[in-house]
Amino acid sequence: MHSTLARINNVSSLFSTCLMVLLAAVALSSLFATADPKGRIDIVSLKVYNAKAKRYPFKEQEFGFVKFDIDADLTPLFNWNTKQLFVYLEVEYANSQGVNNTIVLWDRIVPRKEDAHVVVSSGRNKYKLKELYESFKNTTPATFSLKYNVMPYVGLLTYGEAARTDGHEIPEARDAIA
16 A cells, blocks of 8 residues: 555645646636727827936936826736736837837736726826937937736736827927926
């Protein structure tokens, strides 16, 4: 006969194998569940001001301030394997040296399906919009996009885009905040 430890080992091995197969089935089944969320972004205003950077107090730098409206229904992204969503507003442009820049301006965590209809009116950028080369002159028009990251209980993270705007010209810098 088998000892008690051998029987405990067999039962725990069977339990862990069944659990792993079940988790793999959940992860694979949620990969095939496709959703196409729709949203809308309106850029109310985009202003650029000259200011002193905190890191270099004797150096002037241009900072951008964005005011926006967002209306996005992300409820189709929630299924049996969705833990939460990470939603963020991103701006993309190329500077005068031809370097492509992607900056996150705003974000939000959506923990439940009931909160998945994201409505932001007169929102402002949460994070700084600044050009590393000190000036927004001669940049390509900026494209704003609302992106999301689906965080599952089990499985791979999936990324997507809910809305995108056409190019917005970045205005010339003003000297004082008015």
